[in-house]
Amino acid sequence: MRRSFDDMKALLKQRNIGLSHHRLKVLEYLAEHHCHPTVEQIYADLHKEIATLSKTTVYNSLHALAEAGLVRILTIEDNETRYDLETETHGHFKCEQCGAIFNFTIDIDAFATNGLKHFDIREKNVYFKGVCPSCLHKAKDNE
Amino acid sequence: MRRSFDDMKALLKQRNIGLSHHRLKVLEYLAEHHCHPTVEQIYADLHKEIATLSKTTVYNSLHALAEAGLVRILTIEDNETRYDLETETHGHFKCEQCGAIFNFTIDIDAFATNGLKHFDIREKNVYFKGVCPSCLHKAKDNE
DNA sequence: TACATATTTGTAATTATTACAATTACATTA
DNA sequence: TAATGTAATTGTAATAATTACAAATATGTA
Known part of the structure; x- marks a missing residue:
């Protein structure tokens, strides 16, 4: 169930999840980086582009996206939760x-x-x- | 590979892991409680018996036991690492x-x-x- | 464009875990 | 049994990830 970026936006809309700028950026980041990044990595990279981004927003966005079923929360080791786009198992x-x-x-x-x-x-x-x-x-x- | 308590002691000795009182207590606790306790639970329960037990010791013991291959560290959710005796998969x-x-x-x-x-x-x-x-x-x- | 709602921010609090130095217990050998 | 060296334990303090929350801001819709 690999989805295009547009499909994902439609899905979010359908589920009544707002398409805020930052939310989409986080989603886009995950779509482009399949390395299962940590919050730290996502934040550090996106912060270069979006100077006003806060780490809390990264958390909020990831949780909202996970809620919507687009993002999977990966817990492999303590102290480093990782995030991944939801794809086939x-x-x-x-x-x-x-x-x-x-x-x-x-x-x-x-x-x-x-x-x-x-x-x-x-x-x-x-x-x-x-x-x-x-x-x-x-x-x-x-x- | 379910082991008796005595087997486990022998195994520890064989691997040059000291059989300290607290270490054994932690191991015994895991052997008796198959509910996959968190450090918090282990500490709280054992502290009732052993007033001088510190949480650091629980961590130390669990890590030593995991090192020895007797205990498995379970990471299912963040913020709650759980521990289990190592048994068949x-x-x-x-x-x-x-x-x-x-x-x-x-x-x-x-x-x-x-x-x-x-x-x-x-x-x-x-x-x-x-x-x-x-x-x-x-x-x-x-x- | 204006409004109601949802999102973002930033700071502060919470919590789990680790680091480390001082103390204590252990096992071994004389 | 006493002395000795090593390993374990303690307690405190530091670190780091995550969450709570209220104020500020952006969003989508009428």
């Missing part, structure tokens, strides 16, 4: 060395969920941790 | 209403992980969110 892999986060495709609905028969499941998350190929190479070079 | 379900966390069995190794061929995967996590049966019932009663 995929897993996240975090490299313990360089901290980068990678997507990988995964059919989460495929696996059996014994013991959750009477639960209303609204969100599914999968995240792995380990070392990415790039860091593995570096380690090998240092031997 | 299972998923976690968090109820958005009452906040309770449930385990469910899942064969994480079963699903294909396309796109992670050259990655060194060291940890796999699955967590779902939604509403638990008990809260679903309550909602129905209020209709």
Whole structure:
């Protein structure tokens, strides 16, 4: 369910979420940066363009967008909540060395969920941790 | 890989982790409380028994135990890291209403992980969110 | 353009976590 | 058992992320 930027705007309108300037900027930022940024990163980058942007607004915007179902809140590690556009379900892999986060495709609905028969499941998350190929190479070079 | 308390002590010794009183108490607490407690909960409960226990010690102990591979650090939501004994892989379900966390069995190794061929995967996590049966019932009663 | 409403700002408060130095307990060896 | 070196614990203070809130501003609509 990858959406165009215009589709997303229409969706926001439909859900009665205002299309304020800053809100759209945050959304646009996420659309252009698929690196799962933290609030800090989003704020730092957008602040260069929009001098009056406050961090609170970044939080507000992200929460509003998450509420509208356009943005997913990623909690992989403490002290660094990350944000991502809502797309088809995929897993996240975090490299313990360089901290980068990678997507990988995964059919989460495929696996059996014994013991959750009477639960209303609204969100599914999968995240792995380990070392990415790039860091593995570096380690090998240092031997 | 459910372990007895004695097994765990042996394991700690083997890995050169000291068996201090407080460390064991924290471990024992986790063994007896499978509710995925937060640091706050562990501290509050153990403090009743051990008046001199400090919160820092709880953090230290949990980190040492996690290092030793006996405890798993659960990050489902911000601002509430939770801890669990390391057992066979299972998923976690968090109820958005009452906040309770449930385990469910899942064969994480079963699903294909396309796109992670050259990655060194060291940890796999699955967590779902939604509403638990008990809260679903309550909602129905209020209709 | 004017109005009602929603958004943004900025500051202050809250909370979880970590850093660190001083104290205390532990295990080992004489 | 006492002495010794190492590791654990404590307590306080610092850091950092997030939230609350009231005042100022921007937004969309009539």
